[in-house]
Amino acid sequence: MSDASVPASVSAAARPEIAVELADVTFAYDRRTVLDGISMTIPRGRVVAIMGGSGCGKTTILRLIGGQLKARSGRVLVAGQSVGDLDRDALYAMRRKFGMLFQFGALFTDMSVYENIAFALREHTDLPEELIRDLVLMKLHAVGLRGAAYLMPSELSGGMARRVALARAVALDPMLVMYDEPFAGLDPISLGVVGQMIRRLNDALGITSVVVTHDVYESLKIVDYMYFVSEGRIVAQGTPEEVRASDDAFVRQFVDGEPDGPVPFHYPASPYRAELLARA
Amino acid sequence: MLSAVATGIADALGRLGSVSIAAIARLGYASRFCVAVVRETPAAFTRLHLTVREIYFSGVLSLVIILVSGLFVGMVLALQGFDVLQRYGAEQSLGVLVALSLVRELGPVVAGLLFASRAGSAITAEIGLMKATEQLSAMEMMAVDPLARVVAPRFWGGVISMPLLAALFSTMGVFGAYLVGVRLIDIDPGAFWGNMKSAVDFRFDIVNGIIKSVVFGVAVSMIAVFEGFDAKPTAEGVSSATTRTVVESSLAILALDFVLTVFMFRGLGA
Numbered sequence: 001m002s003d004a005s006v007p008a009s010v011s012a013a014a015r016p017e018i019a020v021e022l023a024d025v026t027f028a029y030d031r032r033t034v035l036d037g038i039s040m041t042i043p044r045g046r047v048v049a050i051m052g053g054s055g056c057g058k059t060t061i062l063r064l065i066g067g068q069l070k071a072r073s074g075r076v077l078v079a080g081q082s083v084g085d086l087d088r089d090a091l092y093a094m095r096r097k098f099g100m101l102f103q104f105g106a107l108f109t110d111m112s113v114y115e116n117i118a119f120a121l122r123e124h125t126d127l128p129e130e131l132i133r134d135l136v137l138m139k140l141h142a143v144g145l146r147g148a149a150y151l152m153p154s155e156l157s158g159g160m161a162r163r164v165a166l167a168r169a170v171a172l173d174p175m176l177v178m179y180d181e182p183f184a185g186l187d188p189i190s191l192g193v194v195g196q197m198i199r200r201l202n203d204a205l206g207i208t209s210v211v212v213t214h215d216v217y218e219s220l221k222i223v224d225y226m227y228f229v230s231e232g233r234i235v236a237q238g239t240p241e242e243v244r245a246s247d248d249a250f251v252r253q254f255v256d257g258e259p260d261g262p263v264p265f266h267y268p269a270s271p272y273r274a275e276l277l278a279r280a
Numbered sequence: 281m282l283s284a285v286a287t288g289i290a291d292a293l294g295r296l297g298s299v300s301i302a303a304i305a306r307l308g309y310a311s312r313f314c315v316a317v318v319r320e321t322p323a324a325f326t327r328l329h330l331t332v333r334e335i336y337f338s339g340v341l342s343l344v345i346i347l348v349s350g351l352f353v354g355m356v357l358a359l360q361g362f363d364v365l366q367r368y369g370a371e372q373s374l375g376v377l378v379a380l381s382l383v384r385e386l387g388p389v390v391a392g393l394l395f396a397s398r399a400g401s402a403i404t405a406e407i408g409l410m411k412a413t414e415q416l417s418a419m420e421m422m423a424v425d426p427l428a429r430v431v432a433p434r435f436w437g438g439v440i441s442m443p444l445l446a447a448l449f450s451t452m453g454v455f456g457a458y459l460v461g462v463r464l465i466d467i468d469p470g471a472f473w474g475n476m477k478s479a480v481d482f483r484f485d486i487v488n489g490i491i492k493s494v495v496f497g498v499a500v501s502m503i504a505v506f507e508g509f510d511a512k513p514t515a516e517g518v519s520s521a522t523t524r525t526v527v528e529s530s531l532a533i534l535a536l537d538f539v540l541t542v543f544m545f546r547g548l549g550a
Contacts, residue, residue: 066421068417068420068421092423092425093423095420095421095422095423096422096423098421098423100418100421100422102414102417102418103414104413104414106413106414106415106417106418107415108410108415108418108419109409109410109413109415119422119424120422120424123422123423123424123429124423
């Protein structure tokens with residue numbers, strides 16, 4: 001169940017078809033190891049999901065790709081550049097090619113929807129105001145919220161906020177968009193809308209998408225490839241068809257939503273009987 | 281027994297050491313933060329509209345509390361001052377007493393304390409909430425430095441607002457004293473204004489008062505932006521950061537006031 005077309009031994013620098021590559025990456029907060037030898041490749045133009053339970057290190061992977069964290073060992077390559085070795089200016093230059101959708105949108109609450117989307121355009125370009133207006137309205141139209149341009153973020157529902165954040169993430173036509181839990185806390189209709197938008201924007205704009213999520217059903221509908229992460233390691237990977245057909249215990253627990261399995265129901269503790277008797 | 285005492289002492293020393301190291305590390309971090317904010321100063325002035333907006337939030341929106349407080353402080357000062365001065369037949373010097381108290385001390389200090397509670401806490405809460413809701417991370421990922429876009433304009437907005445607010449506080453205080461002293465108690469207006477004018481020295485009293493208010497503005501604004509930026513990204517983290525801003529700013533104002541007063545007015549009695 002591995003992506004045979006993308007052998008991990010070949011450097012991403014030599015292969016322009018690879019957008020992101022992680023090679024044997026480890027990361028720890030103080031003494032707590034979060035990632036323990038992660039290797040993955042994300043080809044250009046694809047939608048790739050990184051799945052796993054809460055606290056398994058999924059979001060840390062996005063922060064490593066975005067350069068907000070530095071790997072303790074291993075390499076994180078984005079478009080052939082090693083993110084950990086970039087200085088501040090080079091990192092900021094690279095981030096201009098990124099878009100990121102945060103878990104709850106992270107819209108700027110003191111700006112209207114319109115201003116939120118115009119933000120990056122104003123910061124990084126000298127475009128005239130009329131052109132910025134057209135671009136903002138085009139992005140908002142793509143997510144179906146042109147009519148909400150002058151609302152404030154506090155006036156939006158959770159699903160609308162997520163769609164605005166999506167429009168903001170693609171405002172500068174990035175090469176790579178990262179989605180941090182894009183489906184968290186959405187109603188079923190918004191869930192479907194956001195999922196379809198990720199796919200549609202990816203294909204229409206020719207971007208690469210990395211979706212960090214624990215929503216397996218929604219991901220199976222839209223992604224090209226999936227990595228399953230548990231306790232800082234990749235425990236399974238494959239295309240949606242391979243995942244559906246997989247008999248791997250972890251994948252099955254995840255797909256079928258079993259409460260117990262390779263991911264235990266109980267937090268590690270001393271034996272139940274011993275603890276009860278000890279109290280008596 | 282002896283070994284238990286030795287272990288206890290070793291533990292206590294260990295805790296003291298770890299607390300000291302954490303405090304020094306935080307001080308180091310705060311110093312680096314200050315340098316980074318000052319380094320981003322050009323960003324606050326090349327995009328002046330951001331700083332002007334913060335002057336509005338920190339300065340203009342603090343006007344009500346500053347003006348009303350100034351008025352009442354001046355009025356109370358006049359009543360209390362008159363009570364003492366008339367015992368020595370010096371009630372004509374009421375204007376001098378009020379003006380010097382306000383310009384040298386009460387204006388900068390009380391305005392600073394009010395500014396810390398009203399604007400400093402608001403700055404900390406706003407930056408802390410931006411951090412908790414990942415708005416600062418979003419900005420970073422959009423290749424926009426939050427220090428330049430969010431922190432520097434708020435810092436400079438506070439630094440510019442504070443002396444203006446202190447000046448307005450003193451002005452309202454003098455006006456309040458005029459209302460009580462001249463209109464209510466019936467002190468001669470010529471003596472009230474004339475004595476004040478001859479006793480208050482521009483360089484010695486007013487400029488020193490302005491220097492104090494600028495120093496307090498720098499201290500309060502830096503504490504406010506630092507606590508907001510350093511807040512734990514949770515509801516509890518933001519609330520305790522806001523409290524820390526008010527407590528640290530107030531203590532900093534009072535301590536700095538003492539130090540500045542020693543340097544500015546030490547030759548006074550000679």
